[in-house]
Amino acid sequence: MRWKLIYPSWRKLEGQTPFHLPPHAPVVVAAEVPDDIELEFADDNVDTLSLGGHSETTDQPDLVALSIMLTAQLPRAFEIAEYYRGKGVPVLAGGIATMLHWEELSRHVDSVFLGEVEGRLAQVSRDLKHGAIAPVYDYLTDFPAIDSVGSARRDILNRKRYVYRGVPMVDLVHASRGCRFNCFPCCTPFLGGRQFRPRPIKKVVEEVQSIDNNRLFFVDNSFAQDAAWQEELFKALVPLKRKWVCHPIENNDHLLELAYEAGCWYVYQAIFDTSDVIRERVRNYQKHGIAVEGTIILGTDNHDEDYIRRLVDFLLEIGVDLAEFTILTPFPHSPIREQFEREGRILSNDWAEYTCDRVVFQPKLISPRKLQDLYYYAWETFYASADQNLKMAELLRKTIDREIHDGTYQPSALTSGRRHPRSAPASDQ
Numbered sequence: 001m002r003w004k005l006i007y008p009s010w011r012k013l014e015g016q017t018p019f020h021l022p023p024h025a026p027v028v029v030a031a032e033v034p035d036d037i038e039l040e041f042a043d044d045n046v047d048t049l050s051l052g053g054h055s056e057t058t059d060q061p062d063l064v065a066l067s068i069m070l071t072a073q074l075p076r077a078f079e080i081a082e083y084y085r086g087k088g089v090p091v092l093a094g095g096i097a098t099m100l101h102w103e104e105l106s107r108h109v110d111s112v113f114l115g116e117v118e119g120r121l122a123q124v125s126r127d128l129k130h131g132a133i134a135p136v137y138d139y140l141t142d143f144p145a146i147d148s149v150g151s152a153r154r155d156i157l158n159r160k161r162y163v164y165r166g167v168p169m170v171d172l173v174h175a176s177r178g179c180r181f182n183c184f185p186c187c188t189p190f191l192g193g194r195q196f197r198p199r200p201i202k203k204v205v206e207e208v209q210s211i212d213n214n215r216l217f218f219v220d221n222s223f224a225q226d227a228a229w230q231e232e233l234f235k236a237l238v239p240l241k242r243k244w245v246c247h248p249i250e251n252n253d254h255l256l257e258l259a260y261e262a263g264c265w266y267v268y269q270a271i272f273d274t275s276d277v278i279r280e281r282v283r284n285y286q287k288h289g290i291a292v293e294g295t296i297i298l299g300t301d302n303h304d305e306d307y308i309r310r311l312v313d314f315l316l317e318i319g320v321d322l323a324e325f326t327i328l329t330p331f332p333h334s335p336i337r338e339q340f341e342r343e344g345r346i347l348s349n350d351w352a353e354y355t356c357d358r359v360v361f362q363p364k365l366i367s368p369r370k371l372q373d374l375y376y377y378a379w380e381t382f383y384a385s386a387d388q389n390l391k392m393a394e395l396l397r398k399t400i401d402r403e404i405h406d407g408t409y410q411p412s413a414l415t416s417g418r419r420h421p422r423s424a425p426a427s428d429q
């Protein structure tokens, strides 16, 4: 039996450097595909997915599984599903955006898979062998035991596709799931429950050791959820000498020192106001050698033109190393969506526009057009003195210095000899 796992493409954020990271969800799913199934993977962002091209007759898997992370992937997911269903191939959809849009998706696919995948694909395989997959596999609130999460199968990735200007991209990995916070624009509490679920450190270490890349991105929602666990994790990472990026770390001198020692390179830190709390937080990361990429959402109800211009000045003043601006986007199942629906402020439900660089709601203090213009203003002003590539190159240079210092630098940044036991020889597609 042959399954084809597809990661649909979407339009990237306008203003952002156009690189592609190796996706995380498909490699996590691949690790759970039963051993007797031959698995093919296509990342529609970097691989050529020909729908109806020369491969039409040979491209006949027993199942197509769509891994859909973002709302903006939906339009392409619908196209892909229509094509394969037209050929009689059953299509199953899973992933974060499937959970957010399952009712709409179920009109386009044969089956929706809701929830986390560990231990659940054998049932799908059995159903398929017996003639039909179920219309819904609902595990949304039934989380698998966190210690059942094993190492992802990165051998399905075509590594040569994930290189930008000669630099291999970081590999994505996770050390925990869930989030105990409930921020207003975020669907994560709906998706992962409000409970922080750290993986056993031993399993994280095993997975990191298996990754054929010295540079990683811990995609955990936030490390800043359990101080004792952070300490244990960072201590365990020190000997591995990897360099990594992550979301926030607790603002605690001891933990930040340890995080740097463990290889922390830079953090994504939400910057939502111009307060001394933010100024101090950024300063403290940088004092410990950790760079900061500010993530800034524009268009909240207290944002007028003056506020947004002041926010951009503030980022330059406090010296964040990089900034990523997005426009507030009311994704389904987020607290902000509920508010805007109540207030009749949703302007568009065209999911192709839900890329976080388009205004799809009525802002409170300015017009949609003004907010869109201020979004462009923010990117241009922040990167006026040095463009994004130069600022990123500067961060990379600092990391290369550290790698040279601790003896882990490799010009290609790819190490060798660590492969997943089920991996096939690397090939260029």
Ligand code: SF4
Residues within 6 Å of the ligand: 179, 180, 181, 182, 183, 186, 187, 188, 189, 221, 222
């Ligand atoms: S924005 Fe981050 S910290 Fe806040 S709820 Fe979402 S994942 Fe948690």
